Amino acid sequence: MGTLEGKVALITGAGQGIGQGIAFALAKEGVAIAVAGRTESKLDTTVAAIREFGGTAIPVRCDVSDGDDITAAVDKTVTELGGIDILVNNANDSRPGPLLKVKDDDFKRAFASGPLATLRLMQACHPHMKARGGGSVINLVTSAAVRWDASNYGVYGAIKEGMRVLTRAAAGEWGADGIRVNNVAPHALTPALEWWMDKNPEEAAEFVAGIPLGRVGEPEADIGRAVVFLVGEDARYLTGATIPLDGGQSRWG
Template sequence: MGTLDGKVALVTGAGQGIGRGISLALAKEGVAVAVAGRTESKLHKTVAEIEEIGGRAIPVRCDVSVAEDIEAAVATTVERLGGVDIMVNNANDSKPGTLLDVDDADFERGFATGPLATLRFMRACHPHMVARGGGSIINLVTSAAVRWDASNYGVYGSIKEGIRVLTRAAAAEWGRDGIRVNNVAPHAMTPALQWWMDKNPEEAAAFVAGIPLGRVGDPEADIGRAVVFLCSEDARYLTGATVPLDGGQSRWG
């Protein structure tokens, strides 16, 4: 018996990295998972991994920059899995860069796939969560937004801080509906980070040395398991919070 048996989750960006890790952690606790993302081959791989451990999952192709895709993803989840209890907003297409380097199109796409997509998913899930007596929404943000040196992170940080404000508002407005909304600010191994570390071993070593726990987080064991807790009854009085999952690297005020 899992701690979340009978629950249904929709996880975006679930074909790899942190989204995949969260999906696996939830599935191991009895959650049926709608694995959403743009690349179907990656989605099918995550679904197969979940099925190999005896879990239930479906692939849902979704570009979070497209409003119709978001509505369809939620509708498909409800139709095929019976509802939605957990929403994990993980996908976002934005990258670090200086203020002079970023162009308007990239900036707008970052917000379209960040705060706007998050808002759309939360609103689409709201009536279905209310119908099931409540739910849990987890939005992914970043500790880069609170770095003492914000160089290269102004655009990326502003996008993620927009999500944090939406989280606080949703927590305040929907608490009466039994819906809890929290952020996690993760630092874990992703394909992009692995690529950078392989290409820049000396910088990577210095980066890891700045993490008090001395390692980069694991997407499932360090991020996914924390998300399981946040979605469980053990965290039933926690909402509107930002939980840093970065090995102590950042200092939130």
């Protein structure tokens, strides 16, 4: 343990689910965590849990669709924790649904919290990572974008694919600054997925049956621990890649 001692991470959407799992895993390796999100009570819960097992964490109130919030979140992280080495873009406000029911405001909200937020956060963190000799960015995308049937995933897949392109561009442009940028496409037991599985047990069983490893991932043990590897020295030659953490369910070309 402690393989990332002295590093600082800003993680969006870290109040619950996958973001929280990543925060726990990184904190247990010595990373100081800026726990960012919209709901203060959830941030406080995550921060308290990290401090309870001896980690360092601060709550950072941030709506990623708001550019001023992003600036303030980065500034607070640097001021209180001393810099930024790791950025995890996890927060997103997009929901599955058929294209004919998508309203302009739905798409704009999804875009603002997806590609636009990702770009803004990467831009804001870049100078701080460069000043510390490099860093690592992890953007959370989705295997829904490569489903054989993308029905009901049009907007969600589109914004996540936009993030993937930004990842490739940043990896190419920022490699000389020592900054690596990768994507993770996870399946994990989030509150939203738990709710859906409880409400749709037959569909949920079919969904799980399609996962070769036979289960949905755990936010900390399966996603968080993989992120620990990706941001660490053992993955120092990996950048611009998309890593599917979904038990073998998806097939990326």
